[in-house]
Amino acid sequence: MEQRYDYIIVGAGSAGCVLADRLTESGEHSVLLLEAGGSDKSIFIQMPTALSYPMNTEKYAWQFETTEEAGLDGRKLHCPRGKVLGGSSSINGMVYVRGHACDFDQWEQQGAKGWNYQSCLPYFRRAESWDGGSDEYRGGDGPVGTCNGNNMTRNPLYQAFIEAGKEAGYPETQDYNGYQQEGFGPMHMTVDGGVRASTSNAYLKRALKRSNLTLIKGVVVHQVLLEAKQAVGVQYEKSGTVVDAKVNKEVISSAGSIGSVQLLQLSGIGPKKVLERAGVTVEHDLAGVGANLQDHLEVYFQYHCSQPITLNSKLGLVSKGLIGAEWIVTRKGLGATNHFESCAFIRSRKGLKWPNIQYHFLPAAMRYDGQAAFDGHGFQVHVGPNKPESRGTVEIRSANPHDKPLIEFNYISTEQDRQDWRDCIRLTREILNQPAMDAYRGDEIQPGLHIQSDDAIDEWVKQNVESAYHPSCSCKMGADDDPLAVLDEQCRVRGIKALRVVDSSIFPTIPNGNLNGPTIMVAERAADIILGKPLQQDKQPVWLAPNWEQTQRIGSPLRELD
Numbered sequence: 001m002e003q004r005y006d007y008i009i010v011g012a013g014s015a016g017c018v019l020a021d022r023l024t025e026s027g028e029h030s031v032l033l034l035e036a037g038g039s040d041k042s043i044f045i046q047m048p049t050a051l052s053y054p055m056n057t058e059k060y061a062w063q064f065e066t067t068e069e070a071g072l073d074g075r076k077l078h079c080p081r082g083k084v085l086g087g088s089s090s091i092n093g094m095v096y097v098r099g100h101a102c103d104f105d106q107w108e109q110q111g112a113k114g115w116n117y118q119s120c121l122p123y124f125r126r127a128e129s130w131d132g133g134s135d136e137y138r139g140g141d142g143p144v145g146t147c148n149g150n151n152m153t154r155n156p157l158y159q160a161f162i163e164a165g166k167e168a169g170y171p172e173t174q175d176y177n178g179y180q181q182e183g184f185g186p187m188h189m190t191v192d193g194g195v196r197a198s199t200s201n202a203y204l205k206r207a208l209k210r211s212n213l214t215l216i217k218g219v220v221v222h223q224v225l226l227e228a229k230q231a232v233g234v235q236y237e238k239s240g241t242v243v244d245a246k247v248n249k250e251v252i253s254s255a256g257s258i259g260s261v262q263l264l265q266l267s268g269i270g271p272k273k274v275l276e277r278a279g280v281t282v283e284h285d286l287a288g289v290g291a292n293l294q295d296h297l298e299v300y301f302q303y304h305c306s307q308p309i310t311l312n313s314k315l316g317l318v319s320k321g322l323i324g325a326e327w328i329v330t331r332k333g334l335g336a337t338n339h340f341e342s343c344a345f346i347r348s349r350k351g352l353k354w355p356n357i358q359y360h361f362l363p364a365a366m367r368y369d370g371q372a373a374f375d376g377h378g379f380q381v382h383v384g385p386n387k388p389e390s391r392g393t394v395e396i397r398s399a400n401p402h403d404k405p406l407i408e409f410n411y412i413s414t415e416q417d418r419q420d421w422r423d424c425i426r427l428t429r430e431i432l433n434q435p436a437m438d439a440y441r442g443d444e445i446q447p448g449l450h451i452q453s454d455d456a457i458d459e460w461v462k463q464n465v466e467s468a469y470h471p472s473c474s475c476k477m478g479a480d481d482d483p484l485a486v487l488d489e490q491c492r493v494r495g496i497k498a499l500r501v502v503d504s505s506i507f508p509t510i511p512n513g514n515l516n517g518p519t520i521m522v523a524e525r526a527a528d529i530i531l532g533k534p535l536q537q538d539k540q541p542v543w544l545a546p547n548w549e550q551t552q553r554i555g556s557p558l559r560e561l562d
Helices: 016-024 101-109 117-127 156-167 199-207 256-266 272-278 317-330 415-432 454-464 516-531
Strands: 003-010 031-035 061-065 078-082 128-130 144-146 183-186 213-217 219-226 231-238 241-253 297-305 342-346 357-362 378-385 393-395 406-408 441-446 499-501
Touching: 003 016, 003 231, 003 256, 016 031, 016 199, 016 213, 016 516, 031 219, 061 256, 078 256, 101 117, 117 128, 117 516, 144 199, 156 183, 156 342, 156 357, 156 415, 219 241, 219 256, 241 256, 256 272, 256 393, 297 415, 297 454, 357 415, 378 415, 415 454
Parallel strands: 003 031, 003 241, 031 213, 128 144, 241 499
Antiparallel strands: 061 078, 183 342, 219 231, 231 241, 297 378, 297 441, 342 357, 357 378, 393 406
16 A cells, blocks of 8 residues: 655654644645654753763764765764754754854855744744743744753852853853853753753654654665656665555655755766766766765863862762752752853954854863763863855765764864864863863863973864864755855755755755754754744844954953954
């Protein structure tokens, strides 16, 4: 018997769960949702403090790896992507950042008509339940719960970091997801009632109560089925059996910035050379599929702490057990936060209209896998430039859907990207050496005070930088005359009918912040575009540094870097 649905969505991740919910809401449409992974019920997914586990687990994440990156002296970087209900929203660090308003205006300037900030803001609001209550910028009754963790009450280091930023001449912001992104302030997270607010929890759970949604887990999607340049269904494999599912309206790829590229290329849609080299029949030569790949890099800037107040004392098995027990019983305590409770967004040089460097502050010195970096107490900031010039590619290696694709980000490949890192290291050291940190700051662990010159900084960054796990922009929206635009402004694949892509791959440029928030927004807006009922623009003012052309920070123009 033929399987037939109105819509088929590939990928139950950050975007796919949103689409599955919104497209089934009216009851009019039948939807098939296909997911490679399985259940997200694990405590390691649901308990916020356990965030390092699912990301490094084969069961819950595609353990992709980059090629040898020339700009990193041949290092290969880890590139995990969610393979579980909720996708990367079930394995990420739960940091909630929308991006700067200018990021979305930049999307429109680059050809994604209708994706300016005022058009996106209603969808950010619709998606969210901010525990501070709704206002002109924040949503109060959306599916995704957002909060500030334990509200910085448990550790004085969070506030000390904010005070250090102010002492260095930067502004303070009460809500970087509202009127003013730029500055130092509390950080927000997708945690709801002490539990990870993944899109699986927020959207899919309620959608699965509807009879018009069919979810099939544990599948490998082979290709989109095409007839005369129109998507008519998908072919997928489940438990060794290959199945064709047909569609009445549209196929939507929400497989992510790596997976959507892989699916389009396996279906014969992509750059002719890439497809021919992989042994795939060219159905539609589309140069931008897999091009324009972008990511954020970060380093851990670490100091010893002279007071025994950091999370380094909580990394033993007994402490972890107690934290876990409290969370299981109460959904509160150190288990209910990702521990990134203060942050900053700054501009690294004058002439930048909006911030390009982001800080996550952590009252511990540790590796991303959750292991102690050294004996004793410490603290760190995760920091890196957020608007890189470097662009990479994703390419399939063969026609086999089980083969991992070739991922090359081309990291730190321009002189401006190198200069941004030099500025980043020097500005960070200056901030962390302000008087507000004096009572806590011990010796600098890394980079180390001997890392001072341009050459020394360049070398240290190459050896120590890690991905912030924000791959994006690899199937970008753009104008008709843009040779690398894969999609039009309605997320439709150019030259192919009844096929859309909706996930972080569609961004024209990477936003200034973590990607889960904007990915959810994109899916919310795309659902309305598909259903033909987009919300009206919401015209709200946005703060820009009053002297951004002349000064790097608001405190004093004399502080400029040489």
